[in-house]
Amino acid sequence: MPVQPRRAALTDSATETVRLSGVSFGYADGPDVLRDVNLILPAGSFHFLTGPSGAGKSTLLKLLTLARRPTAGALALFGEAAGEAPRAALPVFRRRMGVVFQDFRLLDHLSAFDNVALPLRLAGVRRESWAEDVEEMLDWVGLGERMNDRPPTLSGGEKQRLAIARAVVTRPELILADEPTGSVDAAMGERLLKLFQSLNRLGTTVLIASHDEALAAASGATALRLEGGRLLGGGT
Numbered sequence: 001m002p003v004q005p006r007r008a009a010l011t012d013s014a015t016e017t018v019r020l021s022g023v024s025f026g027y028a029d030g031p032d033v034l035r036d037v038n039l040i041l042p043a044g045s046f047h048f049l050t051g052p053s054g055a056g057k058s059t060l061l062k063l064l065t066l067a068r069r070p071t072a073g074a075l076a077l078f079g080e081a082a083g084e085a086p087r088a089a090l091p092v093f094r095r096r097m098g099v100v101f102q103d104f105r106l107l108d109h110l111s112a113f114d115n116v117a118l119p120l121r122l123a124g125v126r127r128e129s130w131a132e133d134v135e136e137m138l139d140w141v142g143l144g145e146r147m148n149d150r151p152p153t154l155s156g157g158e159k160q161r162l163a164i165a166r167a168v169v170t171r172p173e174l175i176l177a178d179e180p181t182g183s184v185d186a187a188m189g190e191r192l193l194k195l196f197q198s199l200n201r202l203g204t205t206v207l208i209a210s211h212d213e214a215l216a217a218a219s220g221a222t223a224l225r226l227e228g229g230r231l232l233g234g235g236t
């Protein structure tokens, strides 16, 4: 397992990584797709977010990545108000999270290695201190032999694994993953779950949105369920 703690993931000021209080959200002039959601993710917790297609799982993750803002209610991240934070403050929150997007969002002109290295480069970390980590992370997701290849030459499942390696390589305090095993087979899904579990054991808060009820059950994580924009079970 290549993941070692880079720094303590928990701070005294943030025993709750996520707190949503009465959060609702609707796109443009449409109806609310999230309704009065109350949710606390304690620091170091591991949750699966399940629910039928269209229930609002991706939308909830978009609020947590600050890509969208609640239309009602309050959102706090790492113990700080985030829902109405000025645009200039958003990178500070985002640097503390690793996000696996449903559509991967890889950079096609960069190699697999450089895609994974990008968040470390952007954080200004010297290459000597991370080059080996990047290789180990690529090995862990089964892409050690593909590190010089670019995303357009990878299969859907390989792209997904690359997106996961990029999201976790900085050992963020919070991992948000949208269907991170949707394009891989069951054995790889279990391997990726182990990676998230290992990071969680080191203190990282993990939230995985997934249709895969079997994987959610096998994970031993707390299950949250969204239906029609309402959170059932596990919320507060």
Ligand SMILES: Nc1ncnc2c1ncn2[C@@H]1O[C@H](COP(=O)(O)OP(=O)(O)OP(=O)(O)O)[C@@H](O)[C@H]1O
Pocket: 027, 030, 033, 051, 052, 053, 054, 055, 056, 057, 058, 059, 060, 211
């Ligand atoms: N950009 C958008 N503009 C308008 N409506 C949207 C937009 N994105 C999602 N929706 C709507 O919001 C609702 C929730 O969608 P969301 O993608 O959050 O569901 P989901 O639970 O993630 O679904 P899936 O499991 O299929 O990915 C759906 O009714 C969807 O049509």
